[in-house]
Amino acid sequence: MSLRSPLGRVSGLGSAKDGTAQWWAQRVSAVALVPLTLWFLISLLALPDWGYATVHAWLSRPVDAFFAALGVATLAYHSYLGTVVVVEDYVHGPASKLVSLLALRFAHVLAGGAGVFSLLRLTLGTLGS
DSSP states (O other): OOOSOHHHHHTTOOTTSOOSHHHHHHHHHHHHHHHHHHHHHHHHHHSSOOOHHHHHHHHTSHHHHHHHHHHHHHHHHHHHHHHHHHHHHHOOSHHHHHHHHHHHHHHHHHHHHHHHHHHHHHHHOOSOO
16 A cells, blocks of 8 residues: 555656656747747837838847747747647557658758748848848
8 A cells, every 4th residue: 555646656657658748848838939929929010010121120139039039949849749749649650650750850940940040040131142
């Protein structure tokens, strides 16, 4: 007989004995996206126009560039976590699952990297001509 509660015995472990780290990571990234999205929308609506020069001037401020890059990275990570769950739940063949998970990881790293690169290029101006 154990003195631990049922919750204490399974704390941190799901039915697959894999833990709840991914579930928590997705919740934390969702919570982080709320203020980042609000900041982004309010900042965009405060701009007089959305021309290149205006957006370049806005993102040239270090704080705005940092929050924009943080938003892109957080969004890519949150999206990755969500799509991995879909693949793990609905793709049943081991080879198909492995290929799908690898493709998702590469696609999300590529998309996040492209987003941050685009922000850097816009912030710092064109690189070369």
